[in-house]
Amino acid sequence: MIRIEALRKEFDKGVVALDSIDLTFEEGSFVALLGPSGCGKTTTLNCIAGLLEPTSGSIYFDEQEVTNLPPKDRNIGMVFQSYALYPHMKVIDNIAFSLKQKGMPKAERHEKARKMAQKLQIEHLLERMPGELSGGQQQRVSMARALVKEPKVLLLDEPMSNLDARLKIEIRDEIRRIQQDLGVTSIIVTHDQEEAMAMADKIAILDNGHIQQFDTPEMLYHHPANLFVAHFMGNPPMNFIDASVSIREDGTWLQGETFAVRAPAAIAEKLAQMDGKAVVIGVRSHQLDVSLAPAPETLELKLSIVENLGKEVMVSGELGESRIRVTMPDGFAGSYEELTTLRRQGGSVYLGLQKEFNVFDKESGVNLIG
Amino acid sequence: MKNDTRPRFERKKENIAVLVMILLCIPVLFIYFSFFKNAFFVGGTGAFTLDNFRFLYEPIVLGQRTVQPIGQAFTNTVIFTAISTVCEVVISCMAGYALARMEFTGKRVITFSLLSLRLFPGVLLLIGALYVLMYLGVLNTLFGVIIVAIALRLPGSTFIIRNFFTGIPRDIENSALVDGCNRMTAFFQVIIHMVKPGIASISMFAFMSAWSNYLLFNTLIFNTKTPVLATYLRVLSRNDQMIADYGVFAAMALVYMLPVLVFFFISQKQLMEGNISGGKGI
Amino acid sequence: MKRNMRQKNMQAYFFLSPFLIFITVLYILPAILTVAMAFTKLDSAFIWEFNGLNNFRKIFKDPNTIIIIKNTLFYVLVTIVFTVVLDLFFAIMTTYFIQDERKGNLFKAILMIPMITPAVVYSVLWIWLLEATDTGLANQFYLALGGTQAVNWIAQYPFTVVILATLLTSIAYGTTVFSSAVKSIPENQFRAARVDGAGEWEIVRNIILPNLRFHITFITLWETLGLLTNYVTIMLITNGGPGVQTEVWALSSYHKAFADSQYGYGAAISVLLILVVMVLMLVIAAVMRRQEKSQG
Numbered sequence: 001m002i003r004i005e006a007l008r009k010e011f012d013k014g015v016v017a018l019d020s021i022d023l024t025f026e027e028g029s030f031v032a033l034l035g036p037s038g039c040g041k042t043t044t045l046n047c048i049a050g051l052l053e054p055t056s057g058s059i060y061f062d063e064q065e066v067t068n069l070p071p072k073d074r075n076i077g078m079v080f081q082s083y084a085l086y087p088h089m090k091v092i093d094n095i096a097f098s099l100k101q102k103g104m105p106k107a108e109r110h111e112k113a114r115k116m117a118q119k120l121q122i123e124h125l126l127e128r129m130p131g132e133l134s135g136g137q138q139q140r141v142s143m144a145r146a147l148v149k150e151p152k153v154l155l156l157d158e159p160m161s162n163l164d165a166r167l168k169i170e171i172r173d174e175i176r177r178i179q180q181d182l183g184v185t186s187i188i189v190t191h192d193q194e195e196a197m198a199m200a201d202k203i204a205i206l207d208n209g210h211i212q213q214f215d216t217p218e219m220l221y222h223h224p225a226n227l228f229v230a231h232f233m234g235n236p237p238m239n240f241i242d243a244s245v246s247i248r249e250d251g252t253w254l255q256g257e258t259f260a261v262r263a264p265a266a267i268a269e270k271l272a273q274m275d276g277k278a279v280v281i282g283v284r285s286h287q288l289d290v291s292l293a294p295a296p297e298t299l300e301l302k303l304s305i306v307e308n309l310g311k312e313v314m315v316s317g318e319l320g321e322s323r324i325r326v327t328m329p330d331g332f333a334g335s336y337e338e339l340t341t342l343r344r345q346g347g348s349v350y351l352g353l354q355k356e357f358n359v360f361d362k363e364s365g366v367n368l369i370g
Numbered sequence: 371m372k373n374d375t376r377p378r379f380e381r382k383k384e385n386i387a388v389l390v391m392i393l394l395c396i397p398v399l400f401i402y403f404s405f406f407k408n409a410f411f412v413g414g415t416g417a418f419t420l421d422n423f424r425f426l427y428e429p430i431v432l433g434q435r436t437v438q439p440i441g442q443a444f445t446n447t448v449i450f451t452a453i454s455t456v457c458e459v460v461i462s463c464m465a466g467y468a469l470a471r472m473e474f475t476g477k478r479v480i481t482f483s484l485l486s487l488r489l490f491p492g493v494l495l496l497i498g499a500l501y502v503l504m505y506l507g508v509l510n511t512l513f514g515v516i517i518v519a520i521a522l523r524l525p526g527s528t529f530i531i532r533n534f535f536t537g538i539p540r541d542i543e544n545s546a547l548v549d550g551c552n553r554m555t556a557f558f559q560v561i562i563h564m565v566k567p568g569i570a571s572i573s574m575f576a577f578m579s580a581w582s583n584y585l586l587f588n589t590l591i592f593n594t595k596t597p598v599l600a601t602y603l604r605v606l607s608r609n610d611q612m613i614a615d616y617g618v619f620a621a622m623a624l625v626y627m628l629p630v631l632v633f634f635f636i637s638q639k640q641l642m643e644g645n646i647s648g649g650k651g652i
Numbered sequence: 653m654k655r656n657m658r659q660k661n662m663q664a665y666f667f668l669s670p671f672l673i674f675i676t677v678l679y680i681l682p683a684i685l686t687v688a689m690a691f692t693k694l695d696s697a698f699i700w701e702f703n704g705l706n707n708f709r710k711i712f713k714d715p716n717t718i719i720i721i722k723n724t725l726f727y728v729l730v731t732i733v734f735t736v737v738l739d740l741f742f743a744i745m746t747t748y749f750i751q752d753e754r755k756g757n758l759f760k761a762i763l764m765i766p767m768i769t770p771a772v773v774y775s776v777l778w779i780w781l782l783e784a785t786d787t788g789l790a791n792q793f794y795l796a797l798g799g800t801q802a803v804n805w806i807a808q809y810p811f812t813v814v815i816l817a818t819l820l821t822s823i824a825y826g827t828t829v830f831s832s833a834v835k836s837i838p839e840n841q842f843r844a845a846r847v848d849g850a851g852e853w854e855i856v857r858n859i860i861l862p863n864l865r866f867h868i869t870f871i872t873l874w875e876t877l878g879l880l881t882n883y884v885t886i887m888l889i890t891n892g893g894p895g896v897q898t899e900v901w902a903l904s905s906y907h908k909a910f911a912d913s914q915y916g917y918g919a920a921i922s923v924l925l926i927l928v929v930m931v932l933m934l935v936i937a938a939v940m941r942r943q944e945k946s947q948g
Contacts, residue, residue, distance in 0.1 A: 101550030498682025582770030
């Protein structure tokens with residue numbers, strides 16, 4: 001288990017990179033630190049590794065405080081974005097390097113390195129120099145090097161950002177497999193939300209040096225804690241529609257410029273005390289009903305683009321100030337051709353909200369439902 | 371040139387250029403060749419001889435003077451070159467690493483001084499250096515010349531090697547730290563290997579400059595008790611004494627230049643690279 | 653945090669201390685001493701006796717000063733112009749026209765030979781070449797080409813000899829710098845120019861030279877600095893003579909200080925040159941900063 005308490009990091013000239021970071025990683029779990037560049041995710045990782053010294057706060061591995069320990073005394077394995085293989089050593093010596101530092105005799109450490117290489121299917125590369133390897137091979141070597149010392153924690157700093165798309169998926173499955181085999185607590189830093197969702201048990205989303213949400217991928221996807229997370233997670237991104245809460249006798253309504261819809265019971269309950277509040281409705285592209293004819297409690301979307309994505313048809317258009325993308329539901333009556341014709345004639349479709357959607361406070365960005 | 375896919379007119383231009391360059395290089399090579407020929411062939415008759423090389427092991431008489439064998443001068447030169455090269459490389463590596471990679475108070479001031487001193491011609495300060503050596507009581511000694519030689523070359527080589535250190539990816543250093551190194555072991559096991567080309571380049575320059583240095587010995591040593599090859603040869607060629615025997619001088623020059631030439635041909639590439647990174651201020 | 657910074661300082665200064673000691677004792681201190689000596693009449697007795705601006709007054713009263721200044725300017729200007737032109741010529745020849753790197757490097761290596769020849773040997777090479785007798789190599793050629801009598805080249809054309817000798821040692825550096833700059837010009841620029849119908853001369857003028865602008869400025873300044881301060885070649889070939897015909901500023905400082913033991917006077921001459929050198933250094937720094945900026 002790794003525990004981070006009230007971590008804060010200031011750089012020169014008072015730039016605050018991290019502030020009040022509190023995180024707890026369960027033993028054996030795989031956690032992703034996700035966020036845009038400059039959000040502080042790599043800084044967090046470097047603090048855990050001991051490569052950076054926090055300004056204040058503490059880090060615990062199990063019950064041992066490691067905040068001021070140098071990296072070498074923390075028993076961590078780390079994979080770097082550039083792989084950082086030692087160019088003057090053969091692959092086998094690269095893998096065995098950390099064992100050499102511990103004073104392990106040559107035969108023994110080579111034996112261990114060989115075993116680890118076997119696990120990563122790079123046995124045939126052991127006698128080569130790093131310069132002779134492809135990007136994917138270097139990645140595997142760097143994994144082997146990080147894991148051979150049987151680390152308490154495995155840290156991965158954007159390990160796949162230099163790989164091409166296909167290799168990325170292959171390697172990410174591989175990392176996940178090995179992580180589960182060895183049961184090593186792992187932390188990955190990435191800016192790729194898809195990668196984070198595919199690999200991690202839990203994801204911490206950072207922005208501006210603060211944790212925005214620390215949760216499972218499902219929760220982040222369906223119940224983002226605030227507008228930032230909602231914007232960041234999911235592809236296509238969530239749709240946002242401005243509205244205000246209006247509580248009437250016949251129910252709780254969400255009132256927009258061109259529409260008014262009644263909130264489902266569960267949501268209405270959360271909004272009970274908020275009459276008149278400016279909110280943002282957040283709804284995913286496949287969470288909308290679509291019809292070609294106007295109906296009460298629907299939102300009119302003037303079509304501007306119709307895309308055939310193969311497995312589904314997506315339309316988008318403007319609704320007030322915001323751009324809305326909608327995936328046509330499975331049972332939808334109209335075909336791609338019909339929609340294209342409709343768009344050419346300047347027509348609209350009508351959107352109905354389903355039972356599940358999110359409502360955010362427009363001012364603070366906080367999710368009022370979640 | 372099996373894989374030469376260039377159009378024919380370009381190859382023709384290349385051939386013309388090669389021809390021009392050969393014509394321009396021939397005179398230089400011819401002069402050097404004719405000069406060193408003197409070492410092996412008797413002036414008038416052109417007969418082959420090794421007589422000119424007797425200075426290697428016994429005193430020789432040239433005109434009215436006796437020239438001692440080269441032994442002591444050779445030893446002194448080797449000592450001077452070895453010590454000043456090794457010290458220069460080690461000291462500049464240490465300083466270059468600190469300036470490239472460490473955080474400390476005064477870094478900006480020291481870096482700025484390094485950049486200025488690198489451009490500053492230290493030979494203009496020899497008068498002051500002479501006084502310092504006198505004060506330290508090491509004037510007229512090999513030791514005195516060695517420390518001045520090192521000091522004058524340090525800014526240049528530190529600057530070059532600092533750029534090499536700056537070029538090492540941070541990840542590699544971090545990786546070594548994570549893998550169980552501290553700063554020291556990381557430096558010796560990983561970092562130093564990554565600046566090998568830089569070290570080769572500054573060693574080259576240090577060696578060449580030390581081996582052929584004449585000015586410092588001429589300026590800082592006032593007696594003949596500490597001859598080095600440069601001053602040993604110079605004695606035979608003072609402007610006011612006609613050079614007695616070009617044959618002997620050519621033979622000596624050949625012995626003197628042999629290590630330089632050997633070094634030059636095995637490390638020409640570093641020499642050029644160092645030339646560039648040393649000058650351009652990248 | 654504070655304790656930590658102290659630890660970092662300890663570590664850094666451990667690495668830096670030999671460097672700092674050498675530089676302070678044998679660079680900075682001599683610099684200060686040289687400046688201080690310029691205001692004394694220090695001689696071989698080494699008694700510090702300050703005499704204000706007397707040394708500088710003496711310099712300006714010396715009738716040779718004006719000759720030495722003229723010599724220095726002539727020597728630097730002529731050498732620098734030829735050096736840069738030849739550097740460009742050799743760089744373009746060995747890198748652009750000769751694309752085969754092995755051949756190009758071989759020629760560059762030959763051009764480097766004078767640079768790596770120890771000065772003591774190099775000077776004798778010239779003295780031997782230009783020997784005044786019939787058997788001197790230069791005179792043999794001269795006589796074969798129709799000369800009537802052996803010429804004492806060094807006595808008759810001392811300045812030309814000195815400049816030629818310096819020139820030959822200085823082309824190697826600029827040539828390597830220029831030729832790596834030529835190499836870094838993207839091949840596509842040449843292809844595009846050729847497609848647009850440019851001849852070789854236009855390519856050199858419109859593509860190579862503009863790309864080398866910074867390097868040319870840099871080499872010009874750098875070599876000027878070197879020529880102003882390095883006097884070994886002149887010292888060994890003519891030693892400033894005959895008379896003061898080839899005496900240059902830096903060499904005269906050396907002569908006054910080390911040949912005549914007038915250390916104070918020599919230091920004063922040196923200090924004036926240091927002032928010029930510092931101006932040049934500022935210019936070089938400005939040029940390099942501008943280049944760094946334009947490269948982002």
